[in-house]
Amino acid sequence: GAVVSQHPSWVICKSGTSVKIECRSLDFQATTMFWYRQFPKQSLMLMATSNEGSKATYEQGVEKDKFLINHASLTLSTLTVTSAHPEDSSFYICSASLGGGPKEQFFGPGTRLTVL
Amino acid sequence: EDQVTQSPEALRLQEGESSSLNCSYTVSGLRGLFWYRQDPGKGPEFLFTLYSAGEEKEKERLKATLTKKESFLHITAPKPEDSATYLCAVWITQGGSEKLVFGKGTKLTVNP
Numbered sequence A: 001g002a003v004v005s006q007h008p009s010w011v012i013c014k015s016g017t018s019v020k021i022e023c024r025s026l027d028f029q030a031t032t033m034f035w036y037r038q039f040p041k042q043s044l045m046l047m048a049t050s051n052e053g054s055k056a057t058y059e060q061g062v063e064k065d066k067f068l069i070n071h072a073s074l075t076l077s078t079l080t081v082t083s084a085h086p087e088d089s090s091f092y093i094c095s096a097s098l099g100g101g102p103k104e105q106f107f108g109p110g111t112r113l114t115v116l
Numbered sequence B: 001e002d003q004v005t006q007s008p009e010a011l012r013l014q015e016g017e018s019s020s021l022n023c024s025y026t027v028s029g030l031r032g033l034f035w036y037r038q039d040p041g042k043g044p045e046f047l048f049t050l051y052s053a054g055e056e057k058e059k060e061r062l063k064a065t066l067t068k069k070e071s072f073l074h075i076t077a078p079k080p081e082d083s084a085t086y087l088c089a090v091w092i093t094q095g096g097s098e099k100l101v102f103g104k105g106t107k108l109t110v111n112p
Helices: none
Strands: A004-007 A008-012 A019-027 A032-038 A043-049 A067-073 A076-081 A090-097 A103-109 A110-116 B003-007 B011-013 B020-028 B032-039 B045-050 B056-060 B062-066 B070-076 B084-095 B097-102 B106-110
Touching: A008 A019, A019 A032, A019 A090, A019 A110, A032 A067, A032 A076, A043 B003, A043 B097, A067 B056, A076 A090, A103 B045, A103 B106, B003 B084, B003 B097, B011 B020, B020 B032, B020 B084, B032 B062, B032 B070, B045 B062, B070 B084
Parallel strands: A008 A110, B011 B106
Antiparallel strands: A004 A019, A019 A076, A032 A043, A032 A090, A067 A076, A090 A103, A090 A110, B003 B020, B020 B070, B032 B045, B032 B084, B056 B062, B062 B070, B084 B097, B084 B106
């Protein structure tokens, strides 16, 4: 149980285009989903926390107009990277919580974004 | 500023050679400490949660311990399949919200 999927697993796009990443909790309802970014040899950095039906809470330094998060249902959250640039190339990982806040997070397999 | 530091950055062991990974933290309001395993190109896989100093948890060849300033992940008689990056994360409350703050990880390689 407690499986989280992400789609796509990798994506290559041209600079200036937008990319949408989906995060789904497959066998449970996730009140809260988290989006992280991981650069090579760096730690996972929390970008934003999203609760179903409400606006996401972004971490300091993360542009909310660039990284659009939609948590429309208890099993789906999407992250859209708008007007992507090469510096946005990274490994994006989502996690879903069973309801106990960050202590019960189950992570997705990640999405590798490469912006040319 | 809340900080999590893991050491060493990388560790090479021979199969059967036991060792420990360290996670030291400087946070206010620690609510818990987590250990995860991450394989290349994958998301983190949950291993342990520790909540208070003195607590210990075990799973197969892994044992996690917690003090007031650091945590150790002990690996006993490791096997090649234990090769992965091990991440430590602290659960904190910041600005009214709860989140995990991760260290950079220790990349473990176990040679047969």
